[in-house]
Structures are given as structure tokens and as C-alpha cells.
Amino acid sequence: MATHHDSEFCMVAYKWKYILHYLFFHSYHKGYVCDQSISPIEPVSVDALVGSDVTLAVSHTGASHPVVTWFMEGLPVVIWTISDDSSPDVSSDHSSIFKVEQNGSLTLRKVSHIYNGTYTVEMTRIGAMRVSTTFYLFVYDILKNVSLRTDPDEAIEGVRVFTFYYNTMQGEAREVQWLFNGVQLENGSHYSIDGKNLTINQPRRNDTGRYAVVLTNPFSFETQHRTITVLYGPDMPVLKVSPTKAVFVSGDSLFLSCKAEGLPPPSATWFFNGSFIQGSPGGSVNLTDVKTHQSGVYTCVLINPRTKGQLRRNLTIDIYEIPRGEPLCSVKAVSETRGLQFFCLWPGGAPEALLSFPGLNANESGVGNFNLTPSDIQRLNGKEIICKAEHPLIQTQCRVIARGPVYFLPVIFTNISQDERTTVVIHCNTEALPKAIVYWLKNGHRLENGFKYQISINTTQLFINDFNASSADLDTYTCIAINPLGNITSNATLLSPQILDSSIFLSENRTEVILKWDVPPTSVITGFDIQMKGPDLAGSSRSEFRTIRMMPSFARTTNISGLDPESAYIFRIIPEAGKTTGEQSELHRVQPGTGLNGAAIAGISAGLPCSIILLLVVLGFIYCGKPDRNPKFAISGAVEKVICQSALTDPHHFPEPKRSTALPYANARVRMATTV
Template sequence: MQTLFSLVFVLLVFITGNECDLSISPKEPVSVEALVGTNVTLSVSHGGVPHPEVMWFKGSLLVAKWTIGNGSVSGVASGVFKPELNGSLTFMNVSLRYNGTYTVELNNIGEEKVSATFYLFVYDIIMNVSLHTGPGDAIEGQVSFTLYYSTMQGEAKEVRWFFNGLQLRNGSHYSISGKNLTINQPSRNHTGRYAVLLTNPFSSETQHWNITVLYGPDTPVLKVSPTKAVFVSGESLFLSCRAEGEAPPSATWLFNGESIATSSAGTVSLTNVKTSQSGVYTCVMINTRTEATLQRNVSIIVYESPSGRPLCSVQAVNGGGALQFLCLWPGGAPEAQVSFPSLSANASGYSNYSITINNIQSLKGREIICKAKHPLVQTQCSVIPRGPVDFLPVILISMSQDEQTLVVIQCSAKATPQALVHWVKDGNLLQTGPKYQISTNTTQLFIHDFNATTDLDTYTCTAINPLGNKTVDTTLLVPQISNSSVFLSSDRTEVTLKWHVPLTSVITGFDIQMKGPELSIPSQPKLSIASDFRTIQSKPASARATAVSGLDPKCTYYIRIIPKAGRTAGEQSEQHRIGPAAGLSGAAIAGIAAGVPCALLILLIVLAFIYCTRRGGVPRYPVSRAVEKAVFSQSTLNPHRLLRARLKPPPEYRHQQPERSAHLPSMNSSVRMATTV
């Protein structure tokens, strides 16, 4: 029994669910038209669910949301939208800005949403309609003539144009677009009364306009002065146009369909003409009484020679097995005719001509001439095919913000055609990759993230074209200075430092270092002395000179240059000494000046003593050590007190031993003793 009740309950729920599916009306989109300032309702109805959730959207923007039977409403603009109990939405005092597409969605939890769409069109009363025409009159033969309307208030739902009471439609004669009516190629038959009728659901307005299409004189007679078939760029010419008519017609001129300046007599003066002025000139005659027009054309041709001179070149093709010769002389009117008579007697082209030759060895070192012909001038150019000639590589170094060094080796060999360069390192052909990159024209090798420790090596570039090849080795060197020099200013407060580096030395910059007192400026002197070298300037790799100012003329400085490759320091330059000349100090010099006269005086006293001793009958035997010691003591006292500066004391001489002999010492012994003293 319990199972039966359960089955009945499920069946009732299933039947009830089918009978209570949420539905909405209308099913199809509905257009609603409203007058500005009125209230308008977008009406819906629903069934199946008593209290569904309602959401109104303008486009994708949610403008209102509520649940039927619930008093709370969200997303409703104050004073504009009014939610209805049945899910409808009412606009209060609707304005033009609420034109648009609106969608309502009804939703019941657990069920699929249902929706309806409305197109709301808000109109205002049409007032103050006026008609206008394009600039100028309607003239027979024109491309088009336009009539358009404007309103002070209100927009039309439907626009209809009329000509002499007959409604106009789009076709070959008339084009209706937006607010415009265009008369295509107007003729005298389009003269008449035009009207526009504007309507919307709440008003209508009509406006009229009379249009007269001007047409008509006899065939005009044209004249070009001077009478020439061709004019040269920079010349001047004169155009005139006359025609018979009742009364004499006036003339206007067109150039390639566009109006140009015309005198009151119907003439046109063109001065300093250019090739862009070549074309068709049209004289349009207007009869002032009949308002009729007629036109006639005349063609003007202007020549101009190509600018500059022709350019000859040659390039390798077919894998280097052939040479393609090119002759380029663009511009000019008409185009110049160019040819290579020595390569082909009959072939030629215009402006940009080329010819391919397979027998290339016979052309090596031979001048190949291109003949260039133009109606106004004839000239020529030439090219000589050659293999690569000797060249020197160029080293370029730069450093990025993250201090990575880039070294570029450039091998540009003069060759015709341009040589292709192959790069080799350690016997291996280099290819473009993370470390090495080769430029598009192959003349440059880029070495990225250069390491002065591991990347210093010999790089070989071989320039090859179909007519030969040249090979050059480039050995990159550590950062170094080949020589340097200094130049001191006249006031000895500034020094100019100059240096040179080897051509293949890899350098990204220089540190200028100095040892000595700190540099000073007049307002803030700094005289403390640094005991070691310090960096006072950092210069780029291109620098070869610098100036250091603020030197003290009385002080001594030492200066040197440290070349760098990225973060790696190279070999330092020689040290340059800057300051007063080396030698004795002022006190030493003063001591010497005072001591020399005293020493001379002592020497005279000693000589006098020796002389007196010899005249007084001094025995001629060796002087005892006591006497000799006394002589030395007397002669060495005063000099020690007089020579006080930085002079060294006289040396301690060793006394010679007396000679061992049975004979008495002779006079020579006394002389030797005196000399020793």
C-alpha cells in the first residue's frame, strides 16, 4: 500500500509540473511607437507560475528587476521606469534617449527562462523643415547635383521625394540616401519643382524647392599658345576658349574633371608646368541668357627628364654562377629607355632594366656601360665587375644597461658585386645563434655577452664574390693602452691626459685613476692625501683624452688609465707623475749653501798646518798613530757641526799601516799622509 501511495504522489508531481510551466506573451518581437513626453508601456503577460522573477534589459544593460508580488524593485531609474504587477514596464514622460531594443526575461527557480523582445521608437513632432542645395548651380554635364533637407525638431519615419508631383525612386537619374537627393548627371530635363514629404506616426511636413539646370552654347573653339605638341617641364602656356552664342557665353575650365582658375575672359595661364599637369583640359561654355553649357577638350603633354643620373650595379645570381647587371633611371615623363649594348645589342628596357650573363670571368675588370635615352636627354653609367680587394676589419664595442658587452667585427671588402662574408673561429664556420649573430649582409659578426677571459681569440672573415675572395684574421686583445701622455697647463692646476689603444683591443670604457691630494675647488679646498690610487673619472670606449682640473701646483700627483671590457679591468697604462721637480728640499739646499764655505775654510787651515810643519824641521819618519788620530779629530769636528741639512757625514777612512822598512820614511811618505788627511 505504501508503494502505491508513493507512485501516485510522483505521478501527481509530474502532472502538476507539466501544467505549471512558465510562459510569456508576446512570443514574437513587438514594435512600440511613442510620442516624446507621454507614458508608454511595454506589455507582457505570463502563466504557469504566480510569482516569477522579472528582469528588463536595454541591450545588455539591466534597467529593472523585481519579483511579481514582491514590493522590492532594483535597478529602476527614479521617475522613468514603473514596474507593473503583471511584469510589464511603463516609461514615464518618455524621451528620445530611450529609443532602443528592450528584452524582458521571466525566471522561476529550477525552470528555464522565458523572454520577449520590444523595439521602442520615440518620435517628436516634425517642425520647421527646410531644403538646401549643394554649392553652385545645377549645370548640364556635371557629375551630380545634391538637394538635402533639415528639420528644427522631430525625425521622420518615412521620407518621400517628388519632382513635378511625381514620386522619385532610386535609379540611374536619382539617388536617395538619408536626407539627400542626388541628381546624377543633371540635364535640362531635370529643371522643375522638387518637394520632400516627411512623416512619422504623430506628424507630417512638406517643403518645396525649384531647381533650374543650366545648359547650352554652340561648340566652343579652343586655342593653345604657343602651338606645340609637347611642352617641357618649367615652360609656360596659355589656353583660351571662345564660342558663338546669344549673348556671348562665359567660359570655365576643368582639368581632368576638376575646376581650375579661369579669368573673366575665359582664359587659363599655366606657368612653370609640371608633368602632373599633363592631361585633358575641358572648356565649359555657359550661355548667360539660355543658361546652357557645352564643353570641349584639349590634351596637354608635358615631358620631364629623369632626376639625377642613371645608376649601374651588378649582383651575383644563380648561386654565384652568373652576374645580373642592372641599370636604374627612374622618374621622368615618359620613362627613359636603358640598355647594355656591350652585353646585348638588341635588348633594352624602361627605367629599371636588368640582364643576366653566365660567362662571368670574361667580364672581370671590364667596364660595362649602360646607355640611357630620353626624349629630352641622353646619358650613360657604367660598372666594373671586380673581386674583393684588401681591407681592414673594424671593431665596435658597446655595453648594455645590464653590463653585458657586445663586440661587433665588421669586414667590409670593396667588391663588385658585393662580397658575401664567411666567419670562422678555431676552424669552425660560425652561424647565427645565441652567442654569435651575423648581419643580413654578412659583413658584421655580433659577439653577445663578450667575456674578456674566454672570448679573446682570432676570428677569420673571408669575403667572397664570383670573381675572387680575400681573407683577414682579427685577433681580439685584452683591454690595454698602447701609449699615453700628459700636458700640464701653464698655471699647473689642470692636466690633459691623452692615450691610444690597439685597434683590436676590446674596450668598453676607461677609469682615470689618481694618487695624491684630493682635487679641490676654490670654494671648498680639500688637501687630504690619498695613499692609493682612486678613480676620479669614467670615460666611454670612444674617449682618447680627458682633462683633470683642481690640482694644487705645490703637490705631487700620480695618474694612470685603466681600460675595461665590461666588468673586467685590463692592463693599466704607465703612471704619470705631476708636480714639482724631484730633488733636494729647500732646507737641504740651505744647509749645503752654509756648509760649503766652512768646509773650504777648514781645508785651508789643514793645508797651512802641514806647510808650517814641514818648514819647522819636522823629522821625516812615520807619524805615530796618536798624532795621526789627533789630526783626524781636529779636521772632522767642525764639518760635523756645520753641515747640518741632509748631507751625509763624511766617511770613516781606514788608516794605512806604516810601511815595514829599515830605512827612514822619505818625503813621499809625508805627502801620502797629507793626502790621506
């Protein structure tokens, strides 16, 4: 840096330069020209050690006593005329450093760093041309305490730059070399060398290694090393599901793993639909006995613990479940006679099954409880309609056949209350889908719910209260069954209590008889009185009929035992409907010595020529007719059939019809009648 004295010296120097230039110019033009040259004795590039003396040596030829001027970085610092006895003019700031030699060379004593630079010497002489030469002085110190640092502290893959820089506590280097794993680095797109810095542009993981800076100057040599590890990752995670399946079924077990490259190794955290789930340190999750609610998105988040860099990847798990049971098909009436609605029910499952009726409409489908209402229903009468149920795990189906009502016969039941009031129930059940609605008529007139007539909620039963078998209640009742696919009519003409046919069989020892009878299908009967004329069990004779047994309405046979084989008996059956007594059956007589009656004898005689197999069949029927005791007499085939069937009849079982109002009460003590 120039001081005040330097400026003052510069002014003086320039004055001298002007004078010299004037003298030189005029002398040249007057013809006083002589050759003059100056040259360095040593190389113009001079290296010096701090604190040493260094001479910038020159030699000159030509004019004698030239004026020598030394410039440092363009500023004059020394002026002297060679062989002049006067002292050189030296800048006061550098008087202790600069010394001009007799030949015009310049010596710098105990040189320091501040004297690094360019030195130019000019020689001028009146009548001679001006000549000059330039020296380059480099002052070096011994290199000591070299340090190598980085910015930032850690190298991370993908950052913009990572820089090495060195410092020295003493000395400067003339040459700097950067090495990576012993190989010298050059400037380029990846490595940039500038001054004291080595910059790695967008470092990669393969930049991990040993870096060195080698510093040299003419007087010393130093090397400093630094090993860096480029941190990277996590890379794109690799997700695996074991076992490898497209979908899982409820109850399965599965194993999720998440791994990725990284330095240091990244840690994995699992989330399910955004919520944290506990996993193992290795980045895996074990799911056992999975359920459908565990279907969803599983996310693995990988984090580099040093760089805090993270990466996430999603994995979708589908867990399916078959709907329970089987699909159910049904059909209902939209209105009484106008339309049908087909239903296919198979709810649940994951995902829900897709339901459709291809035979009705190939373009419509649904899930859970799917229904379809076709427009043209008459073509569907008796046609099988299939519902296709399609689930990713199974495909199945159900079927339904819609039918109009088919022909049926009314069924008649009767019961009697404690106050001897009779109720007749007529059942009109027909096979139809959807179930038919029944309308009731009496002599062509529509019946409605009331005190006398009550219709069940499902319309299939008509209750006739306070029935009088001797009044106008004995009439023709009509039921009309209707559904959207058709209708059918059936009549039931109620009859007074009657016996259609009856017979009697006498045991071989003449102590027991079997009575059998039948009634018309629509005869209203609440019970039977079994009457006998003859001696009673005590042996006293009776001349009038007396009731010895009361049978329920469903009875068609009875056994009477304890008879006197030497006495005569007459039996008859009286049907009843509440307080109304019907016509008696024919009279059946049993007299001493008659043995088996003609029918029994004919049956036995017909069986004698038959094979042993047929006889065994007859004996089997005989055995079937002995539920509680073993009578010691033969029974004909007809009697056997009656006994076998009556053994299956429960006199206390009476179906309870549905009704809209209260019906007459009946209990086990009241006689009940049923006619089919």
C-alpha cells in the first residue's frame, strides 16, 4: 500500500522521468544515439524464503552511467545513477529492505510476504534508448499446520454441493493437488477445484472414500487426508407379502416386510390407513387370523436416522370373506293379481356378492338383497328362475319357480267348547308361489270378517262360529285362491253328522270285538258315542242301548273287551256335531256260537292257498295292530290296517289356526271332531 512518502517520492520520480525523457528526446534528435541493453543475470521468476536475502540481478551494456529505476508493482521505489557517488534514492518505507548494487541489481534483505510481486527495472541514458526487464518475486514460508475441513460436516447423496477446504497456519503452497483414493482429481462437471477448495457437485454414494490435499512450495511439502462417507437412502423400499397371493381370505395369516438400501440402514415404520401399527425392528409386520376390516392400505415409512431423509411406499391388502350360508331366492306378489317381484338375498361377505337374474334381465344386478320386477309375468308360470351369485371366492346360485294356484280339496276341522258351542274350520291350502290369497263365498256371496264368520290373517282358513248342524250352516262354501299367475276355485258342502260305513270283528275267544267305521269327507262331526245292548261286565242283562264309550271326531276304530262269550250283544255308532245327533250306523250283532263272522272266515280261507310269504305279511300286520296288549284272537286284514293307522293318531293334537278375532275355547276334556 502506498504511503504519503510514497506519493511524494512518486512525484519526484516522475519529474526525473520527465527530465530524462526530455533530454533523451532532444539528444536523440541531435544525433547522439548509442545502443544500450539490460538483461537479468538469473531467471526472472525468483523464489525466496521468508527472512532471507534475495537479489534481483541484472547486467547492462551500452551507455555508461545510466539511470536505474526499480518499480515494485508499478510504483518507483529506487532511483540511482550507476557509478554515481551519491546515495540511491530509496523509498523511505522500504529503506531497510531495498539495496541497490553497483551494477544496478536490487537486493531485498530479510524479505517477507508483502514483497511478493512484480519488479521492473528501467535504465535510461541521454542519447540512449530506454530499456527495462521484469522480475517476478515469490516469497514463501515453510508450510506448517495444514488443516482439511468440509462444508457441510456430512456428505449426503443428492445435495447440491459438498466442499473440502484447507487452511495453513504458516506458509502458502505454490502447487495444490487433490487426490481421491490416491488418484489425482481434475476440474470437471463433478469435481470443481478453485483456490483452496475442492467441491463435489451432487455427491453420490460412490464418492465415499479417502481424500487428500498435497501442498508444495519451493521450500516445503505437506499432505493432509480426510475420509468421508456419503450418506444415502433410503432407496425405494421393496415390499413383500408372504404368502404371495392376490387376495387373502378371512382367517388367513400373512407377513409384511419392508426393506431398502441406505447408509446408515434406514428404520421402517408401518401405518394402516394412516394409523400407526406396531411392527418389528426389522421392518416387518405379522398379521394372524385376519378379518375383512383389516383390508386397506399399508404404508411403510423408511427414515435415515442421520440425514432424516424418508421415503414411503404403499401396499394394498385385500381380505375377502364369503357371505354366510347360501343365497336365498323368493318371489312375492307386487299386488294381488298384477305383478311379481323376484328377490335374491345373500348379504354380508367382503366384497358383497354380485346378484343377478339373467333369465329376467341380463343387464341389471345388485348386492345384498337384490330384487327385480319383470313386466311380462305370464310366461314365467312354472318356469325356473335362477339367481346368479358371484363372489371373488365362489360362484353359486339359487332358484325359484313361480306358479299359479293348483287344484286342492278343502280340509275341515271342528272343535267344541265347554259350553257345547261348535266351531267349524275350513282350510283351503293350495300350492302356489307367491302364496295365494283366498276369498270366501257362501252360496256365491262374499264372506267378510264378523261374529259368525272369521277369516284368518293369511286368508286360508274360514272359522264358522256357533255352528248348528241342523240349520242353514249346512251349506256350500267356496274358496277362491288367487295369485298374479292365476286362480282356482274349490267347493266344500258341509253335511250333518253321518256314518258312511261300519263293520265289526269278533275275537276267537269271543271276549273282544273291534268296531270300524267311516264318515263322509265333509260331514261335520265332533265325536262318536259307541253304544251297546246286552249284558254288562257285571253280568246283568240290559234291553236298551247304552253308551259305553265316547270317541273323538278323528277316531275310526275301537276295541271292546271283557264280553261274555255265551251272551248276545248288539253294537251301534252314533255320530254327533255338538248338540246335534246324526243318524246311527247299522246294528252289529254278536251271538253265542257264531264264531268269526263271514268276512273274517273269508279272509282266512283266502289266505290258506297263498304262499308262506303272504302269510308272514299278514302276521306282520297282526303284530302292528297290538300297540298295548296282545289279544288272543285273529284279526282280519282290514282290522289290522285300522289299528296300525289309529296308533299314529294323537287325540289331543289339534292344529291351531290363525285368526283375527277370538275363537271358541277347547281343552282336553271337550270332545273334538275332524273330518277329512
